[in-house]
Amino acid sequence: MEEERQIIALILNPDTREESFKLLLKKYQQRIYWHIRKMVIDHDDADDLTQDTFIKVWTALPNFRGDSRLFTWIYRIATNECLNFLDRKKRKGTVPLEDDESHLARKLESSSYIDGTEIQLKLQKAILTLPEKQRLVFNMKYFDDVTYEEMSEILGTSVGALKSSYHFAVKKLESFFAQQVM
Amino acid sequence: MPYVIPINFWEEQENSILSKKASVEIIGEKLPLELPFTIPDGFFANLELNILAKTKEVEMPLISLQACLPFTTNNYPSELEQKILAKTVSKTIPSKEAKVISFNWKAYAVAATIAVCFLLGWLISFKNSSTNNLQAGAPDLQEVSHEEIVNYLVSAPITFADIHEMANAQAIETAIEEINYENLDVTDLDNLSDNEINEFADEISL
Numbered sequence: 001m002e003e004e005r006q007i008i009a010l011i012l013n014p015d016t017r018e019e020s021f022k023l024l025l026k027k028y029q030q031r032i033y034w035h036i037r038k039m040v041i042d043h044d045d046a047d048d049l050t051q052d053t054f055i056k057v058w059t060a061l062p063n064f065r066g067d068s069r070l071f072t073w074i075y076r077i078a079t080n081e082c083l084n085f086l087d088r089k090k091r092k093g094t095v096p097l098e099d100d101e102s103h104l105a106r107k108l109e110s111s112s113y114i115d116g117t118e119i120q121l122k123l124q125k126a127i128l129t130l131p132e133k134q135r136l137v138f139n140m141k142y143f144d145d146v147t148y149e150e151m152s153e154i155l156g157t158s159v160g161a162l163k164s165s166y167h168f169a170v171k172k173l174e175s176f177f178a179q180q181v182m
Numbered sequence: 183m184p185y186v187i188p189i190n191f192w193e194e195q196e197n198s199i200l201s202k203k204a205s206v207e208i209i210g211e212k213l214p215l216e217l218p219f220t221i222p223d224g225f226f227a228n229l230e231l232n233i234l235a236k237t238k239e240v241e242m243p244l245i246s247l248q249a250c251l252p253f254t255t256n257n258y259p260s261e262l263e264q265k266i267l268a269k270t271v272s273k274t275i276p277s278k279e280a281k282v283i284s285f286n287w288k289a290y291a292v293a294a295t296i297a298v299c300f301l302l303g304w305l306i307s308f309k310n311s312s313t314n315n316l317q318a319g320a321p322d323l324q325e326v327s328h329e330e331i332v333n334y335l336v337s338a339p340i341t342f343a344d345i346h347e348m349a350n351a352q353a354i355e356t357a358i359e360e361i362n363y364e365n366l367d368v369t370d371l372d373n374l375s376d377n378e379i380n381e382f383a384d385e386i387s388l
Binding site: 119 | 213214215216217218219220221222225226229230232233234236237240
């Protein structure tokens with residue numbers, strides 16, 4: 001938190017803005033990349049979206065008021081970039097509407113930057129069966145260990161709704177694995 | 183006790199424990215926390231450079247655009263603002279007062295009520311006057327003798343239906359009831375021929 005305050009102070013000073021942005025990149029780029037990668041699966045798409053996210057952060061930095069934590073603000077921009085990207089794919093017709101899940105599952109199988117155990121891949125396929133928002137909540141809670149309060153700031157949803165969403169996500173994964181066993 | 187804990191410590195503890203519990207097992211299966219995704223070597227180092235290069239590109243177009251345009255001055259943006267303000271002040275259009283049309287519901291309601299009352303009154307008076315006219319036009323049969331009625335009925339080129347329209351049916355009925363059949367001189371009828379009686383009967387048949 002203290003480090004974040006220092007970065008914000010440097011950002012607000014036009015002379016040190018560029019230096020503070022480099023600090024920001026070093027601190028957050030990996031977390032943001034993996035957050036995006038979990039949603040879009042493909043490495044090249046995640047790469048583009050991560051760059052777009054930080055360009056938007058750079059452009060909007062002078063207007064950052066400090067109402068929320070810097071990290072939650074950047075996370076929110078990255079989340080919106082992911083959702084807009086997936087929505088654009090559907091609208092352009094490159095992804096059939098009903099087949100968004102199977103399109104990403106195919107990327108999971110065919111992409112060159114996928115390498116994991118059977119159970120890891122199984123879990124990713126199971127997560128892809130969840131609706132987009134629920135997938136976000138599950139990924140942030142399960143893999144990134146984001147607190148519900150931080151998630152509430154990022155997604156603009158109440159803590160109760162997020163807990164409920166996570167609970168239902170786990171239930172759906174349970175039924176997915178139960179079907180796989182049968 | 184001389185110990186203190188951070189704010190929200192117990193909440194974060196609870197979240198941490200629950201999340202760990204959920205991450206360990208689903209249907210007896212220990213689920214991984216690792217992702218099956220890989221990245222090219224040196225990706226993050228290149229990512230940082232790519233992003234920094236793009237931030238320069240974002241700033242560059244604005245500067246290069248200004249350099250290309252030969253028509254703008256160095257202080258163009260601030261001068262422009264002043265010019266626009268100066269022009270808007272000199273060309274202020276006087277605002278016209280808008281017509282205010284108020285709709286007074288009460289006044290219209292009162293007027294409508296009065297109009298309805300007038301209409302009802304007129305209808306009632308029209309009805310009464312039409313019946314009065316009928317009554318006025320009709321002869322006062324009580325003052326007319328029975329012989330005169332019969333002569334009138336025989337001689338006048340009107341039917342009994344005409345009389346019924348002109349006179350009050352009730353008055354006729356009353357008059358008819360008052361006819362004293364016992365005093366009626368039947369011999370008068372003997373002087374009439376059968377044809378004349380039949381004609382009379384046809385005329386009074388409704």
